């Protein structure tokens with residue numbers, strides 16, 4: 172029996188996290204360790220995405236959010252940013268039949284309007300094409316920043332207040348959340364970060380307030396189904412208290 176199969180048998184299907192969010196980190200270091208250019212790490216990372224999307228669907232996770240590109244990542248050298256955008260576009264196109272075959276429904280969060288037009292087109296096409304699927308919701312965070320998301324939410328809320336749709340005193344957490352990019356999904360139950368960094372890097376700042384965090388030293392291109400299962404099993408051992416006792 173493979174390691175993944177063995178771990179999967181230990182999983183309690185009644186206690187799965189509904190929403191898993193992943194900070195896919197370590198592509199550059201994975202490549203450097205092999206004397207390859209950083210972009211080779213990004214290319215290798217696509218394979219991990221394919222495997223983890225598939226695994227989440229098969230295991231029965233409802234929502235998977237993947238941090239693919241942050242608003243801060245534009246600071247990287249032009250060549251690397253271009254490659255990342257091209258990889259994104261190509262992967263969307265290439266994986267679309269697979270997503271449909273596996274009933275995956277694609278969504279995206281972030282300042283999408285600032286993405287190169289070709290990436291926006293590929294994204295819109297894939298979102299539209301998978302709209303009717305009923306399996307895993309795959310939520311891609313692209314040009315995403317937790318702070319910009321909150322600012323964008325405040326702006327739309329302020330406009331609604333101006334229009335009289337809602338009164339300032341009526342604003343509650345429940346109402347505010349409706350203005351976030353993630354209004355269509357529950358908060359992440361489990362937040363995974365690869366490559367050993369212990370930070371949130373501006374990811375889902377509002378939504379992770381009670382997420383269980385799981386960090387592995389494994390670089391994203393090496394992240395496989397059995398690592399995901401390890402995280403899920405660890406999650407099932409946690410006692411979530413949400414401030415209670």
Ligand code: IPE
Pocket residue numbers: 195196197198199200201239240241244255366391
């Ligand atoms: C994650 O890997 C991918 C993106 C942020 C787009 P990195 O490119 O951050 O790899 P490291 O962290 O430099 O190793």
Ligand code: IPE
Pocket residue numbers: 194195196197238239240241244368370372
């Ligand atoms: C976070 O990784 C962003 C993504 C995974 C897309 P970074 O590599 O950009 O984060 P820092 O700079 O190490 O905090």
Ligand code: MG
Pocket residue numbers: 196197198
């Ligand atoms: Mg990094």
